[in-house]
Amino acid sequence: xxxxxxxxxxxxxxxxxxxxxxxxxxxxxxxxxxxxxxxxxxxxxxxxxxxxxxxxxxxxxxxxxxxxxxxxxxxxxxxxxxxxxxxxxxxxxxxxxxxxxxxxxxxxxxxxxxxxxxxxxxxxxxxxxxxxxxxxxxxxxxxxxxxxxxxxxxxxxxxxxxxxxxxxxxxxxxxxxxxxxxxxxxxxxxxxxxxxxxxxxxxxxxxxxxxxxxxxxxxxxxxxxxxxxxxxxxxxxxxxxxxxxxxxxxxxxxxxxxxxxxxxxxxxxxxxxxxxxxxxxxxxxxxxxxxxxxxxxxxxxxxxxxxxxxxxxxxxxxxxxxxxxxxxxxxxxxxxxxxxxxxxxxxxxxxxxxxxxxxxxxxxxxxxxxxxxxxxxxxxxx
Amino acid sequence: xxxxxxxxxxxxxxxxxxxxxxxxxxxxxxxxxxxxxxxxxxxxxxxxxxxxxxxxxxxxxxxxxxxxxxxxxxxxxxxxxxxxxxxxxxxxxxxxxxxxxxxxxxxxxxxxxxxxxxxxxxxxxxxxxxxxxxxxxxxxxxxxxxxxxxxxxxxxxxxxxxxxxxxxxxxxxxxxxxxxxxxxxxxxxxxxxxxxxxxxxxxxxxxxxxxxxxxxxxxxxxxxxxxxxxxxxxxxxxxxxxxxxxxxxxxxxxxxxxxxxxxxxxxxxxxxxxxxxxxxxxxxxxxxxxxxxxxxxxxxxxxxxxxxxxxxxxxxxxxxxxxxxxxxxxxxxxxxxxxxxxxxxxxxxxxxxxxxxxxxxxxxxxxxxxxxxxxxxxxxxxxxxxxxxxxx
Numbered sequence: 001x002x003x004x005x006x007x008x009x010x011x012x013x014x015x016x017x018x019x020x021x022x023x024x025x026x027x028x029x030x031x032x033x034x035x036x037x038x039x040x041x042x043x044x045x046x047x048x049x050x051x052x053x054x055x056x057x058x059x060x061x062x063x064x065x066x067x068x069x070x071x072x073x074x075x076x077x078x079x080x081x082x083x084x085x086x087x088x089x090x091x092x093x094x095x096x097x098x099x100x101x102x103x104x105x106x107x108x109x110x111x112x113x114x115x116x117x118x119x120x121x122x123x124x125x126x127x128x129x130x131x132x133x134x135x136x137x138x139x140x141x142x143x144x145x146x147x148x149x150x151x152x153x154x155x156x157x158x159x160x161x162x163x164x165x166x167x168x169x170x171x172x173x174x175x176x177x178x179x180x181x182x183x184x185x186x187x188x189x190x191x192x193x194x195x196x197x198x199x200x201x202x203x204x205x206x207x208x209x210x211x212x213x214x215x216x217x218x219x220x221x222x223x224x225x226x227x228x229x230x231x232x233x234x235x236x237x238x239x240x241x242x243x244x245x246x247x248x249x250x251x252x253x254x255x256x257x258x259x260x261x262x263x264x265x266x267x268x269x270x271x272x273x274x275x276x277x278x279x280x281x282x283x284x285x286x287x288x289x290x291x292x293x294x295x296x297x298x299x300x301x302x303x304x305x306x307x308x309x310x311x312x313x314x315x316x317x318x319x320x321x322x323x324x325x326x327x328x329x330x331x332x333x334x335x336x337x338x339x340x341x342x343x344x345x346x347x348x349x350x351x352x353x354x355x356x357x358x359x360x361x362x363x364x365x366x367x368x369x370x371x372x373x374x375x376x377x378x379x380x381x382x
Numbered sequence: 383x384x385x386x387x388x389x390x391x392x393x394x395x396x397x398x399x400x401x402x403x404x405x406x407x408x409x410x411x412x413x414x415x416x417x418x419x420x421x422x423x424x425x426x427x428x429x430x431x432x433x434x435x436x437x438x439x440x441x442x443x444x445x446x447x448x449x450x451x452x453x454x455x456x457x458x459x460x461x462x463x464x465x466x467x468x469x470x471x472x473x474x475x476x477x478x479x480x481x482x483x484x485x486x487x488x489x490x491x492x493x494x495x496x497x498x499x500x501x502x503x504x505x506x507x508x509x510x511x512x513x514x515x516x517x518x519x520x521x522x523x524x525x526x527x528x529x530x531x532x533x534x535x536x537x538x539x540x541x542x543x544x545x546x547x548x549x550x551x552x553x554x555x556x557x558x559x560x561x562x563x564x565x566x567x568x569x570x571x572x573x574x575x576x577x578x579x580x581x582x583x584x585x586x587x588x589x590x591x592x593x594x595x596x597x598x599x600x601x602x603x604x605x606x607x608x609x610x611x612x613x614x615x616x617x618x619x620x621x622x623x624x625x626x627x628x629x630x631x632x633x634x635x636x637x638x639x640x641x642x643x644x645x646x647x648x649x650x651x652x653x654x655x656x657x658x659x660x661x662x663x664x665x666x667x668x669x670x671x672x673x674x675x676x677x678x679x680x681x682x683x684x685x686x687x688x689x690x691x692x693x694x695x696x697x698x699x700x701x702x703x704x705x706x707x708x709x710x711x712x713x714x715x716x717x718x719x720x721x722x723x724x725x726x727x728x729x730x731x732x733x734x735x736x737x738x739x740x741x742x743x744x745x746x747x748x749x750x751x752x753x754x755x756x757x758x759x760x761x762x763x764x765x766x767x768x769x770x771x772x773x774x
Contacts, residue, residue: 365686366676374664
């Protein structure tokens with residue numbers, strides 16, 4: 001018993017020492033509330049409770065959320081793009097039309113992670129968050145469809161609509177009280193029996209949609225409409241974060257009655273999100289990710305397709321989102337890989353002797369070609 | 383009498399016309415068999431060369447007609463191309479393939495003796511039948527004498543460099559082989575003579591003071607490694623060049639793997655950047671490809687030191703094909719293209735960083751991989767596969 005207890009104590013002490021070492025170079029989310037505390041090149045830890053509220057587990061890329069489980073914490077590197085986004089979010093004003101930012105970059109350079117960091121940033125600044133995990137889910141992963149009763153020809157997507165509303169509710173718990181004080185503009189008559197009267201809190205719309213899936217698609221539209229209106233009135237600020245936003249102008253797998261594929265403009269949810277992107281409202285920020293999974297062939301193992309916004313959004317989409325601020329995500333620099341390497345070594349995530357040597361550090365860096373995704377994958381197996 | 387005969391015969395040889403043979407026959411017969419044979423051989427050789435030259439010229443004209451070219455356009459390069467087109471050969475060794483070259487280049491040369499004004503052969507060693515090797519032996523003898531004399535005169539004195547009084551430094555090299563010596567002296571000799579020359583050389587090299595003849599000795603030595611089979615299969619390690627603009631060292635080499643030809647340029651003092659047909663390292667999605675590409679750097683432990691620029695092309699697209707055949711559109715895939723680039727990179731890294739040559743060679747990165755896609759056979763679905771046999 002005794003030696004065992006001592007061993008445990010020693011391990012605990014060593015872990016403590018490790019943590020001290022890490023925390024010296026790391027910010028906690030509580031410190032990151034202020035706008036100007038984003039320091040490029042540092043590691044930022046998100047509190048697990050916050051991560052759970054923001055549903056990071058499903059929003060982050062799969063390898064990173066797995067790493068979150070393994071290491072028991074979520075630590076990301078603060079890089080140029082998130083600093084740029086933060087400075088853009090600072091200038092958002094009720095007199096300025098909403099700011100549209102497009103994140104673009106090669107595969108695995110951290111577009112989605114940056115988007116999630118921006119969501120977290122919005123959370124710490126008490127913004128309302130409209131976060132879509134992937135626009136591709138609205139166009140290609142439609143499980144059940146219903147024809148809209150509101151506009152003929154539109155196709156409703158109850159399951160995705162409910163998911164959107166639930167996600168909105170979960171991610172905006174920090175301002176739920178404020179949302180409860182915001183009132184609807186007009187009477188909404190969802191169906192013959194269900195209706196939401198004028199001057200009721202907009203949270204009622206959400207509850208209505210969640211409880212009645214066949215109304216959820218229309219509820220999403222109403223909710224977005226109210227959010228835009230209240231943002232214009234400077235009641236709150238809204239961050240719209242859409243991953244794979246170019247899929248809103250991509251191809252769909254939704255079939256109409258005559259067995260042809262419906263264009264994305266026929267899907268109710270797509271239309272609602274496009275309205276959210278259009279810049280006829282103020283006091284908000286729309287953050288989009290242009291991702292090549294919409295156009296690239298996943299089975300083509302050798303081809304390298306373009307990943308610039310024009311190619312990905314297409315003519316129509318590009319005209320719609322213009323003007324926007326392009327923000328490019330790039331591969332790591334050597335100092336950035338070093339920061340992560342030190343983190344992984346401290347967490348004992350890099351366990352083998354070879355990986356901990358100087359030569360191993362270099363090999364990890366170059367074999368991953370400085371690409372964040374490849375780097376994480378390589379470190380997970382060493 | 384003898385002199386006159388010799389004069390005549392030498393003249394006959396210098397004119398080298400077959401018509402003069404019967405004229406001199408009587409006098410030649412008097413002067414012994416050796417010279418007679420020599421003259422006969424010489425004339426035969428001249429006649430043969432004449433015949434072959436004429437044949438080559440006619441062949442060239444025919445070839446020009448076949449390829450519908452003007453005879454003046456058909457230079458040696460065009461001939462090579464035409465032969466490659468008319469006689470496509472899959473033989474691996476270039477020496478085994480059909481060629482058409484001027485007879486002077488291809489046929490063995492005839493060794494002529496030189497004669498002076500009076501028709502006497504030049505140098506008295508002519509009559510030894512091996513003038514060059516005997517000349518070399520006597521030269522060694524003279525040098526041995528002078529080395530001994532030099533040593534006796536200067537031993538213990540301070541007037542000469544101390545190193546000059548040592549035996550010559552021949553470490554890391556060996557005497558050239560009999561074949562090479564024959565080629566060097568352009569003369570045939572027996573193995574006994576070769577052994578005698580080597581004994582003489584050994585004696586000279588063992589003398590104290592033979593360092594002053596170091597230069598002479600090293601002419602007949604070759605480095606040890608060259609003969610121990612360390613010659614690389616495939617392209618050799620390239621020369622290091624210096625870029626005039628950036629003043630950086632670089633090396634360039636062309637190699638291939640399967641059907642992919644790659645021209646690789648490795649530049650020293652870089653950042654570890656890759657540019658392969660405009661693609662960077664992160665554009666290679668598979669770890670296997672990146673591992674292959676970085677293997678030379680990992681083995682030589684020079685990660686991040688060299689920049690690599692490579693252009694690749696498909697070999698079978700550049701082959702001369704029959705006019706109605708469409709060129710194949712293949713290019714290297716996940717491993718063949720990186721392997722072609724890896725071989726080039728390894729050769730260039732070995733050139734720029736010579737200490738890493740041995741590790742690279744031992745890991746097999748400097749050796750060309752000559753394997754190719756096997757051609758599919760007529761009446762068969764593939765190279766080896768057969769159609770399913772069925773009893774009707």
